[in-house]
């Protein structure tokens with residue numbers, strides 16, 4: 061369950077403010093979704109994330125997509141309209157995380173994994189998935 | 192050449208062979224790596240929120256240390272550190288207001304003036320000229336694919352090469368005498384930090400990347416990122432049924448082998464041991 065988020069401003073405004081991107085620049089070519097390395101595993105494809113934000117549809121925050129995004133910058137590099145979707149994904153995660161929400165539970169990672177995982181993996185994951 | 196060196200956390204732990212081989216190579220090449228005093232973790236991922244300066248402090252503080260050393264360049268090995276340091280650097284270079292705010296927040300430090308450039312070690316080698324490398328033990332008969340992943344190349348502003356058609360690692364490996372083949376997954380993300388929370392995603396990416404490499408005839412995959420290394424190497428543990436073992440190497444390890452430096456290879460820190468392959472090719476002493 062995601063936390064309750066104050067909906068005084070629109071999702072579109074919040075996302076544009078946090079990401080610094082202009083969401084209506086998107087012309088729906090789908091290149092972002094085509095190149096996304098985890099696109100086929102997502103419930104909402106990257107270009108559909110843009111559509112949902114345009115429509116102020118808060119359900120996008122309940123998608124698996126925003127957590128599956130691996131911040132790989134592929135969509136940002138390929139977008140012909142200069143929409144940095146990597147930043148949009150981060151903005152959406154932060155809308156949830158800043159409500160003091162954690163997407164992962166550190167205590168559930170096994171001792172064996174903790175011993176084996178490189179520091180870069182742990183630090184980056186906690187940075188992206190905990191509030 | 193003397194240059195400040197930013198190691199980052201992982202180069203001191205799971206990626207120790209990456210650092211050790213680079214140090215050995217640097218000595219031979221006349222690159223004096225000056226490890227920065229009091230470096231701190233860069234944060235590993237660049238913060239992408241417009242209002243977040245807090246997470247930009249760690250990378251910028253490291254650049255202040257470089258400035259304090261009296262240098263205007265710093266080199267690093269880890270793709271993630273490179274990316275985070277240079278993206279933060281470009282942010283403050285282009286936004287004096289943010290820089291001023293951060294400088295006044297870090298009032299124990301001298302102000303950062305934006306005068307430092309972060310140079311990846313591969314770029315440093317390229318500047319010196321790959322053809323000038325004193326190769327003693329050419330990697331003859333070894334077929335490899337370079338794997339760039341994300342953070343050396345994206346976003347475009349910090350890319351060390353053409354972000355869609357990079358050649359820098361292929362050029363290096365060819366200069367070392369290896370046979371280099373191209374493969375379509377060279378830029379594809381390995382799943383990155385999801386190795387912690389969506390291990391199955393990383394296993395799937397690893398499977399696709401490595402089976403594509405093998406189809407092209409690769410006997411080993413060469414890279415520059417400790418997280419990619421872990422994912423492509425250690426996640427093979429869960430793919431033993433599907434995939435014959437594929438050795439994963441840091442470019443610096445093959446560089447060391449080609450220069451005849453065999454003492455710090457650190458192959459015991461890998462999951463798939465590259466030694467049998469290199470022995471079979473007659474490349475190890």
Ligand code: SF4
Nearest residue numbers: 086087089090092139
């Ligand atoms: S690539 Fe850019 S313009 Fe095309 S659908 Fe994605 S965000 Fe929109």
Ligand code: SF4
Nearest residue numbers: 096129130132133135
């Ligand atoms: S940054 Fe996220 S959404 Fe964009 S291509 Fe990479 S994984 Fe997909």
